[in-house]
Amino acid sequence: MEVVASAPGKVLIAGGYLVLERPNAGLVLSTTARFYAVVRPLRDGLPPDSWAWAWTDVKVTSPQLAREASYKLSLKKSTLQLTSARESANPFVEQAIQFAVAAAKATITDKERKDALDKLLLQGLNITILGCNDFYSYRKQIEARGLPLTPEVLLSLPPFSSITFNSEVANGTMTGEKCKPEVAKTGLGSSAAMTTSVVAALLHYLGAVNLSCLGQSSSDSAAGRDLDLVHAIAQSAHCIAQGKIGSGFDVSAAVYGSQRYTRFSPEILSSAQVTGGTCLPDVVSDIVTRSWDHEKTQFSLPPLMTLLLGEPGTGGSSTPSMVGSVKQWQKSDPQRSRDTWGKLGTANSMLENQLRNLNKLAEDHWEAYESAVQSCSQLACNKWTEVATNQHQELIVRSLLAARDAFLEIRFHMREMGIAAGVPIEPESQTQLLDATMNMEGVLLAGVPGAGGFDAVFSVTLGDANDAVAKAWSSAGVLPLLVREDRRGVSLEDADPRTREVSAAVLSIQIN
Secondary structure, X not given: OOEEEEEEEEEEEEOOOHHHOOOOEEEEEEEEEEEEEEEEEOOOOOOHHHHHOOEEEEEEEEXXXXXXXXXXXXXXXXXXXXXXXXXXXXXXXXXXXXXXXXXXXXXXXXXXXXHHHHHHHHOOEEEEEEEOHHHEOOHHHHHHOOOOOOHHHHHOOOOOOOOOXXXXXXXXXXXXXXXXXXXXXXXXXXXXXXXXXHHXXXXXXXXXXXXXXXXXXXXXXXXXXXXXXXXXXXXXXXXXXXXXXOOOHHHHHHHHOOEEEEOOOHHHHHHHHHHOOOOHHHHHHHHHHOOOOOEEEEOOOOOOEEEEEEEOOOOOOOHHHHHHHHHHHHHHOHHHHHHHHHHHHHHHHHHHHHHHHHHHXXXXXXXXXXXXXXXXXXXXXXXXXXXXXXXXXXXXXXXXXXXXXXXXXHHHHHHHHHHHHOOOOOOHHHHHHHHHHHOOOOEEEEEOOOXXXXXXXXXXXXXXXXXXXXXXXXXXXXXXXXXXXXXXXXXXXXXOHHHHHHHXXXXXXXXX
């Protein structure tokens, strides 16, 4: 028996910083970048004395990092004990395994399923973790080989390429201080996607959820309840692994896909945070019975719009330290910060409303929508009003321009907040690039995702305008990534993705 589950990375296009506090919302898009977790038994049969075992074996392999970690799993406490070198371990994977096993034990109550669960655990867990290339930065290797910064070069890399490590001193550390090398990433929420894929694969493998019927979206359905369990366990494991209770939008996107997100109350995870996972079965029982109050409503980009991400390569940004500086500013200047957040909240809502309106217009008046968007894709925004030839197209163009205005307002207030807090939320170098991008033909939005900084830029383009933006970014020294929006959340896959890649390659060979 083999189970393969995947979960997507994310891009927060609006709601940076505000999403940390209820009741503010964030607009988050799930992407084509996915993490995969493959779960199989370590041993096929069981010796006669296995009923008396107190521990079972767990092996975690990360082929891209050339790492393998071995553990003993306590069958009573659901806790792991590392038996291999510490460097091979990953705290997010460890917490995902512990919380998922404890959750399966807490939620499976009937004897037949419990016996099946016990047998699966006694057979041991063999877990393989794979992340799409999109999660990692290959910019330095491309530059070192003298290749152009183009999507085509990224496309030429083999799937699930091996990952090199940054040797540079990390931001915020003293010069000369020795720090653990860190994998260079593109800011798509790799730890959340990885944690979610492991939790989902294990919960399905152990029989606690059934991810085979994820087509249903009703929260009353069994599929909805199963997703909610995956979400609760993945959020818990992720928070414990990172040592703090974040907003959780990245995990929510990994589970449910593209959405408008309002965070859960941090108190929900207080029991997990206090114990630090030492009394795991009790903690998990508490977590699964609590009422999670996060809010998620379906949201995605309207048709004929493309998300494009770019890697400027102008130094990294530390999100936690930037968030810390913004919180400090809130304390020191409460009146101005409240005023700025209020304006940001209004602009975020305006952007959301216009994008929802465009989705509705596309649904109700497809021909007018398609014609208007395709025409606008070939023009700079100051000429969009010229394309409207009927009432519906006028509404569509008006909505496109209102979305742009709302986004320009968001960028203005985010820059204002960055200056006041002393952090580069939209650094000057990004501002020049984004302004130039927004002035290009067919560009609706261009900004910095999430908390901002130097790590990444994104744009939302109309029709086929993304090709011209990618070329312009390449010329400006920005590497356009292959990531696009994919509104799906966690998914059950039919096979190990490496097998699928090999099959696709074989099928693509033309026999002469």
